[in-house]
Amino acid sequence: MSAIIRVNNLSKQFKEITAVDDLSFTVNEGDIYGFLGQNGAGKSTTIRMLLTLVRPTSGTISIFGKELFTHRTEILKQVGAVIEKPDLYKYLSAFDNLSLFAKLSGIKPTRSLLLDQLKLVGLEERAFSKVKTFSQGMKQRLGIAVALVHDPKLILLDEPTNGLDPQGIADMRNLVLKLSREMGKTILVSSHLLSEIELIATRMLIIHKGKKWWKDMWRNY
Amino acid sequence: MWNLLQIELYKIFRKPRTYISFGAIAAFILLIQLALLANGKQYLQFGLGFLDDSFDIPYDKINNGYWICFLVLNLLLIHVPILVALVAGDIVSGEANMGTLRLLVSKPISRTELILAKFFAAAFYVIVLLAWMALFALGLSVILFGTGDVVVAKAMELHQVESADVLWRYFAAFGFAALALILVASLSLLLSSLSDNSIGPIVATVCIIIVCTLISEMQIPLYDKYLRPYLFTTYMLGWKGFFYIGVDADGQTIRGSIQNFPAILKSIGVLITYTIGFVTASVLLFRKKDILS
Numbered sequence: 001m002s003a004i005i006r007v008n009n010l011s012k013q014f015k016e017i018t019a020v021d022d023l024s025f026t027v028n029e030g031d032i033y034g035f036l037g038q039n040g041a042g043k044s045t046t047i048r049m050l051l052t053l054v055r056p057t058s059g060t061i062s063i064f065g066k067e068l069f070t071h072r073t074e075i076l077k078q079v080g081a082v083i084e085k086p087d088l089y090k091y092l093s094a095f096d097n098l099s100l101f102a103k104l105s106g107i108k109p110t111r112s113l114l115l116d117q118l119k120l121v122g123l124e125e126r127a128f129s130k131v132k133t134f135s136q137g138m139k140q141r142l143g144i145a146v147a148l149v150h151d152p153k154l155i156l157l158d159e160p161t162n163g164l165d166p167q168g169i170a171d172m173r174n175l176v177l178k179l180s181r182e183m184g185k186t187i188l189v190s191s192h193l194l195s196e197i198e199l200i201a202t203r204m205l206i207i208h209k210g211k212k213w214w215k216d217m218w219r220n221y
Numbered sequence: 222m223w224n225l226l227q228i229e230l231y232k233i234f235r236k237p238r239t240y241i242s243f244g245a246i247a248a249f250i251l252l253i254q255l256a257l258l259a260n261g262k263q264y265l266q267f268g269l270g271f272l273d274d275s276f277d278i279p280y281d282k283i284n285n286g287y288w289i290c291f292l293v294l295n296l297l298l299i300h301v302p303i304l305v306a307l308v309a310g311d312i313v314s315g316e317a318n319m320g321t322l323r324l325l326v327s328k329p330i331s332r333t334e335l336i337l338a339k340f341f342a343a344a345f346y347v348i349v350l351l352a353w354m355a356l357f358a359l360g361l362s363v364i365l366f367g368t369g370d371v372v373v374a375k376a377m378e379l380h381q382v383e384s385a386d387v388l389w390r391y392f393a394a395f396g397f398a399a400l401a402l403i404l405v406a407s408l409s410l411l412l413s414s415l416s417d418n419s420i421g422p423i424v425a426t427v428c429i430i431i432v433c434t435l436i437s438e439m440q441i442p443l444y445d446k447y448l449r450p451y452l453f454t455t456y457m458l459g460w461k462g463f464f465y466i467g468v469d470a471d472g473q474t475i476r477g478s479i480q481n482f483p484a485i486l487k488s489i490g491v492l493i494t495y496t497i498g499f500v501t502a503s504v505l506l507f508r509k510k511d512i513l514s
Contacts, residue, residue, distance in 0.1 A: 048323070048511075048512065048513075051323075051326075051327040052326070052327070053323055053326055053327060053511070053512040053513075054511040054512065054513070055509070055511060072329075072331075073329040073330070073331065074329070075329075076327065076328060076329035077329040079327075081324075081327055083323050083324065083327065084320075085320060087319055087320025087321055087323075087324070088321060088324070089232065089235075089319070089321060090319070091235060091236055091237065092235060096235075100228055100231070100232075101324065101328070103224060103228060104225075104228065104325065104328040104329075104330060105328055105329065106329055146324070
C-alpha cells in the first residue's frame with residue numbers, strides 16, 4: 001500500500017503554546033485513519049496544516065508523494081474536508097452552496113451531479129432550501145457533500161460527529177464506511193471519542209498535548 | 222481567476238446586506254429631489270441670495286437636473302464610503318466570522334487569487350453602486366427638472382458650465398468617484414483581511430476616513446504642511462475639479478476646458494497608488510495568515 005499522507009516531525013507553535021510537537025505519522029491508501037485525542041490535543045491544528053490553513057513552524061508534510069506547500073493547488077484538488085463545524089453560506093441553498101464549492105474545487109458541476117451528491121447524504125428533498133433553515137445534522141451532511149463533490153481521493157474529517165444526535169452519528173459512521181469500502185477513499189477522521197473511532201478506523205493515532213501518544217494497527221478489513 | 226471573481230460577485234449580490242446601500246442612496250436622492258421640487262428656489266436663495274442686490278439670478282433655470290446631480294454628488298460622496306465599507310469590510314472577515322473562510326482557503330485556489338478576486342468584486346460593487354447613483358441623481362433629475370447650465374461655487378468664484386458642456390464632465394466625475402471609492406474598498410479589504418469579525422473593519426474604515434477627512438479639511442498650517450499632502454482623503458473630492466471651467470485672458474469661459482487638469486491627474490495618481498498599496502499589503506498579509514477561525 002502506498003503512503004497517501006506522510007507527516008515528519010511536524011510542529012506548530014502559537015507564541016507560548018506548542019499546539020503540535022514533533023508529530024510524525026503515515027496514512028496509507030485505503031486507510032480509515034483514526035486521529036484521536038482530547039479537546040485541545042492538537043488534532044484540528046494538524047488537520048489545518050494538512051489543508052494549508054496553518055503554516056507549520058517546522059517539519060514536513062507530503063501528500064500523494066509531493067511536498068504539500070510546494071504543490072498546494074495540485075494536491076488540494078484531490079482532497080475533500082470537513083473542518084470542525086460545517087459552516088456554509090447561510091443565505092444560499094444547499095444546491096447553491098454545493099455548486100459554488102464544486103466550482104472552487106476545479107470542476108464544472110452539472111445539475112444531476114449536484115443532486116446525486118445531495119441524495120448521497122440524504123438532502124435531496126431540501127436541495128433548494130436555504131442553509132439557515134437546516135439543523136446541525138443537515139449542515140454536517142451538506143458539509144460532507146461539499147467535501148465529496150469533486151470526487152477526492154483523500155478525505156479529512158475533523159470531528160465529523162460533533163453536535164449530531166445518536167442517529168446522525170450512526171449515519172455518519174455508515175457513510176464513512178461506505179466511502180472507504182465501496183468508493184475506495186482514503187479517510188483521516190479525528191475525534192475525541194474512542195468509542196466512535198474504534199468502530200470505523202483501520203489504523204489510529206492518539207495524540208496528547210500535541211505529541212504522539214500511541215499508534216498501532218487497529219483492524220484489517 | 223475569472224471563475225473566482227464570478228463566485229465572489231455571486232456571493233456579494235446574493236447577500237441581503239448588499240442592497241441596503243442601494244436603498245439608502247435611492248431614498249436620499251428622492252428626498253433631495255422632492256425637496257427641490259417643492260422649495261428649490263428658496264434653497265438656492267439661501268446660498269446665492271447675497272448676490273440678489275447686484276445680479277438678477279434666474280433661480281428657476283439654475284434649479285435644473287444637471288445642477289441637482291452636482292448637489293447630490295456634493296452631499297453624498299462624503300458618505301458613500303460608509304456604504305462601501307459595509308460590503309468591503311465584510312468581504313474577508315465576514316467569511317472568517319461565518320466559518321466559511323477555512324473551507325474557501327482549503328480549496329485549490331491560491332490565496333493571492335482569492336484576495337485579488339475579492340478586491341475586484343468589491344470594485345465592481347462600487348461601480349454598480351455609482352451607476353445606480355448616476356441613474357437617480359442624473360437620469361431621474363434630468364427627467365424631473367430638465368437640463369440647463371450648471372453653476373458651482375469655488376471659494377470666491379462662481380463657475381457657470383453651459384448645458385451642452387456638462388454631460389462629459391459627469392462621466393469624468395463619476396469615473397473619478399469610482400477610483401476614490403475603490404480606494405476605500407481596498408482599505409476595507411486590508412482591514413478585513415486582518416480581522417475575524419466584520420464589525421471591526423467596517424468601523425475602523427469609517428473612523429479612518431472621518432479622521433483623515435477632518436485633518437484634510439481643517440486648514441491648520443501644521444497639518445497642511447506635514448499631514449495633508451500625504452492623506453488620501455485630501456484627493457478624494459477631486460471630482461469637483463471637472464466642473465471648474467477654464468477662462469481665457471479676457472475672462473471668458475473656454476468650453477470643454479478644465480481650470481486645473483494637472484491637479485486632477487495628480488489626485489488620480491495618488492488614489493491609484495494608495496489602492497495598489499492597500500491591495501498589495503492585503504495580499505502579503507493574507508498569504509502569511511494562519512486561518513484559525
